Amino acid sequence: xxEELNLLRRRFERERLARKQAENIAEVKSRELFVKSxxxxxxxxxxxxxxxxxxxxxxxxxxxxxxxxxxxxxxxLCRYVDKAISGHNVSVYLRKENGFQAVSQKNSAFGxxxxxxxxxxxxxxxxxxxxxxxVVIENVRQAEVHHNFRFWDDTHSAMIIPLSYQRRIIGxxxxxxxxxxxxxxxxxxxxxxxxxxxxxxxxxxARLFQKxxxxxxxxxxxxxxxxxxxxxxxxxxxxxxxxxxxALSALMLDIDYFKKVNDxxxxxxGDEVLKKVAQTCRRLTREQDLCAxxxxxxxxxxxxxxxxxEAFIIxxxxxxxxxxxxxxxxxxxxxVTASFGVSExxxxxxxxxxxxxxxxxxLYAAKGKGRNCVVTKT
Amino acid sequence: xxxxxxxxxxxMIDTSFSIEMSDRLIEMSDxxxxxxYTSVGTYDPKEMVxxxxxLSSLTQTPVSDLLKSxxxxxxxxxxxxxxxxxxxxxxxIDFLSxxxxxxxxxxxxxxxDAELPTFECTTPxxxxxHMKYESKRNLPDLAEGLIxxxxxxxxxxxxxxxxxxxxxxxxxxxxxxxxx
Numbered sequence: 001x002x003e004e005l006n007l008l009r010r011r012f013e014r015e016r017l018a019r020k021q022a023e024n025i026a027e028v029k030s031r032e033l034f035v036k037s038x039x040x041x042x043x044x045x046x047x048x049x050x051x052x053x054x055x056x057x058x059x060x061x062x063x064x065x066x067x068x069x070x071x072x073x074x075x076x077l078c079r080y081v082d083k084a085i086s087g088h089n090v091s092v093y094l095r096k097e098n099g100f101q102a103v104s105q106k107n108s109a110f111g112x113x114x115x116x117x118x119x120x121x122x123x124x125x126x127x128x129x130x131x132x133x134x135v136v137i138e139n140v141r142q143a144e145v146h147h148n149f150r151f152w153d154d155t156h157s158a159m160i161i162p163l164s165y166q167r168r169i170i171g172x173x174x175x176x177x178x179x180x181x182x183x184x185x186x187x188x189x190x191x192x193x194x195x196x197x198x199x200x201x202x203x204x205x206a207r208l209f210q211k212x213x214x215x216x217x218x219x220x221x222x223x224x225x226x227x228x229x230x231x232x233x234x235x236x237x238x239x240x241x242x243x244x245x246x247a248l249s250a251l252m253l254d255i256d257y258f259k260k261v262n263d264x265x266x267x268x269x270g271d272e273v274l275k276k277v278a279q280t281c282r283r284l285t286r287e288q289d290l291c292a293x294x295x296x297x298x299x300x301x302x303x304x305x306x307x308x309x310e311a312f313i314i315x316x317x318x319x320x321x322x323x324x325x326x327x328x329x330x331x332x333x334x335x336v337t338a339s340f341g342v343s344e345x346x347x348x349x350x351x352x353x354x355x356x357x358x359x360x361x362x363l364y365a366a367k368g369k370g371r372n373c374v375v376t377k378t
Numbered sequence: 379x380x381x382x383x384x385x386x387x388x389x390m391i392d393t394s395f396s397i398e399m400s401d402r403l404i405e406m407s408d409x410x411x412x413x414x415y416t417s418v419g420t421y422d423p424k425e426m427v428x429x430x431x432x433l434s435s436l437t438q439t440p441v442s443d444l445l446k447s448x449x450x451x452x453x454x455x456x457x458x459x460x461x462x463x464x465x466x467x468x469x470x471i472d473f474l475s476x477x478x479x480x481x482x483x484x485x486x487x488x489x490x491d492a493e494l495p496t497f498e499c500t501t502p503x504x505x506x507x508h509m510k511y512e513s514k515r516n517l518p519d520l521a522e523g524l525i526x527x528x529x530x531x532x533x534x535x536x537x538x539x540x541x542x543x544x545x546x547x548x549x550x551x552x553x554x555x556x557x558x
Contacts, residue, residue, distance in 0.1 A: 007401050014404070014414050022416035029418075 053191055056084055060195055064202035068209045070094060074104035077173065077199040082106040084195065085175060085188040089152060092163075094171040094203065099125035103171075126150065130169055134161045134193055136184050140176075154178040159189055161196045165204040173199075219293040221271060222278035230292035230300055237290060237302050238352045241345055248345040249311035250359040251301040253281070253318065256337045256371040258297035265329035273327070273336055280321050285314065300356075308344035308376050315340040315374040323372060337372035339363060344378050379426055379515070380492060381419035383452075387429065388415065390451045399436065407432050420491075423515055442519045449523015450530065457531055470532045471507050471554065474525065475499045495521065507554040510543075518550040525552060 060080035067073050074092040081090045089107045093100040102124070128149060136159045140151045151158055155176040163171040173196045177184065217229035225233075241248035255261075255277060262270040274297065281291050281299055294300035303311050319340055327334045341363030345355050362377035369375060391400040404413030409425045430448075434441045457464065463481055467473050477497045485492055495513030502508060511521045522538060529536050539553040 007398060010401060010405075011397065014412070017412070017414040018416040021414060022418050025416065025418045 053084070056080065057191070057194060057198075061198050064199050067202065068206045070203055070206045070210065071103050073199055073202050073206055074171075077195060078104045078106035080195050081173060081175060081192050084191045085184070089155070089176040089178070091174045091176075092171060093126060093128070093174070094163075095169065096125060099127050100172065101125055128172060131160060131162050131172070132164070132167075132169070134159065134189060136189060138183060149174060151176055152178075156180050157183050159184045159192065161189075161193055163196050163200040163203065165200050170200060170204055170207070219278075222274050222293050224278045224281070224299065225290070225292040227292060227294055227300075230290065230294065230302075233290050234302055234352060234356075237304055238345070238355070241304065242347065242350075245347055246305055247307040247310075248355075249303045249306045249308055250343050250345075250355050251303065251311055251315055252294070252341045252356075252359045252363040253277075253299040253301070253315075253338050254340075254363055254367070255297040255322075256339055256367075261334075261336065265332075265334070269327075269329040276325060277322060277336070277338070280325070281318065284317050284321060300359075308342055308378050311342045311344065312374055312376055315342055319372065319374060339366035339371045340374040341366055342374060342376040344376075346378065379421055379423040380417075380489065381415050381421060382417040384415035384421055384426065384429075385417045386452055386455055387426070387448060388413075390448055391433065394447070394451070395437065399433075403429060403433055403436060406436075445517060445519035446523035446526065449520045449525075450527040451523075452520075453524050453527025453531060456527075468532070470525075470528045470534055470536065471501075471505070473528055473532070474507060474509060474554070475501075497521075505556050507552075509552040509554065510549055511552060512546065512549040514548065516548050521550070522552065525554065529554075 060076065063076040063080070064073055067076070074094060077092050078090045082088065090105065091102055092104040094103045126149070136157070138157055140155050140158050149158070149160060149172075151174075155178055157177045159175050161173040161175075162169050163173060173192065175184065175188075175192060217225055219226045237248060240246070255273065258270065258273070261273055274293075277299070278293065281301070285291055285301065285303075288304055290302040292300055301314075303314065306314075319338060323335065323337045325336060327336060341359045341361065343355055343358035343362055358377045362375045365377065366373050366375040388400050388404075391403065407413065407425075407428050409428065411421050411425060415421065430441055430444055433439075434444055437444075463484075464473070467476075474497070478499070482494050482496075485494060493514055495511060495515070498510040498512070500508045509525070511518060513521075518540065522540065525538055529538075535557065536554050537557050539555070541551040541553065543549045543551055
């Protein structure tokens with residue numbers, strides 16, 4: 001009996017100890033699992049962050065490359081950098097002829113954004129020290145070198161990222177942090193840099209596109225639009241005038257005896273005359289008017305919302321202004337005059353070709369009338 | 379060796395012999411673990427060798443027979459505890475063929491450090507299964523018992539032939555074919 005009791009006691013003791021052992025193992029395992037789950041959570045969070053970053057970069061790259069306008073690209077760069085590093089004042093400066101100009105700003109960290117003096121800010125041209133690599137300034141109040149960058153009153157730390165294309169600095173991206181003691185993290189600089197790099201390519205493409213577009217529509221000597229641009233734009237003006245039944249007038253200007261000017265005073269003087277006449281035309285016409293160098297010494301205009309008598313007044317102004325210009329070449333003073341033809345669009349049934357033809361005929365008539373005068377043919 | 383094997387071994391002795399027998403065995407074996415086993419623990423495989431050797435002396439049964447019986451017993455317990463492994467499986471050859479690819483894969487998920495045997499299966503002819511068993515523990519008798527348990531579970535009449543492989547002393551080839 002006692003042997004049986006001993007056996008049961010031993011057995012019970014073994015089972016008790018086994019349970020204890022199992023509990024210990026379970027505890028160790030659960031601790032291991034907890035650590036693992038924390039690691040997993042950390043990894044998952046990092047992966048999610050990376051995924052968001054990639055998505056943001058993709059969206060940004062698409063936005064940059066689908067645009068051919070530098071200020072639109074700069075706006076998108078500001079917006080996406082602000083999104084990526086959230087809560088900072090972001091600015092984009094682009095190189096102009098004589099310095100750098102702020103073309104876009106996004107402010108989410110500062111109470112009242114730059115609205116207070118945005119206009120004056122964007123008109124200002126900054127002379128930055130050229131930076132070739134990104135810089136993070138810990139405390140803009142204490143930093144000795146600001147590279148001539150201007151920061152907002154509330155700014156504490158800042159980063160400056162050059163926008164470069166083939167090692168040429170085309171602008172700068174700056175991000176400013178108003179909270180004392182908070183620096184830009186490495187990851188924030190990295191993503192801002194990635195956005196800046198891609199935007200720089202798009203900005204350069206857009207700049208070249210705008211340059212080519214301007215070249216293809218501008219007369220290089222006078223800076224006025226060329227005939228190609230006139231023909232394309234005139235068609236749009238004409239269609240709008242027909243659709244809305246609004247007045248539209250054409251004006252042709254031809255410099256009198258221009259060949260004589262060239263022959264007597266030389267081609268350089270002839271070129272000067274053309275330039276000055278073009279300047280006078282720009283000065284005395286409105287922004288919505290179309291003005292182009294149409295031929296050698298001939299300029300053509302379209303005036304929307306303008307009837308023939310109003311166009312006549314503009315032509316008279318131009319005629320007087322040109323006639324009053326003083327010229328001097330080879331020590332001799334001379335005068336230049338011009339003849340003008342005016343025509344007005346007749347609704348309905350008129351055509352662009354007919355409008356220009358009538359204008360040309362009026363100009364011919366002005367020449368016949370002794371030049372330096374305006375003739376209207378409706 | 380996984381604790382579950384020890385726990386099942388002691389339980390088999392309890393059921394097939396008596397609890398006195400398991401008690402005597404543990405007492406006489408003087409094991410480092412003291413014979414205190416939990417299924418979630420891991421123990422020195424040498425303890426199993428001692429236990430089987432001593433059980434053989436106590437019961438006057440050859441070690442090989444004991445291991446085969448234990449294999450059959452383990453298979454039954456396996457069926458009871460893990461019915462999911464048998465869903466959609468209708469023959470022992472089907473089951474045995476996927477021990478490595480499925481069962482052991484699942485075991486590995488729970489016990490990354492488990493030192494599992496491998497069962498390399500080929501079917502040179504239909505109804506003929508070659509199973510190459512290889513294990514660090516080198517317990518072909520236990521493996522044979524498990525295969526027997528499997529055949530019994532499916533109620534089939536298959537015979538098992540065993541062939542040692544001279545080129546690999548840790549491996550044994552089981553040839554499973556129809557008939558008794």
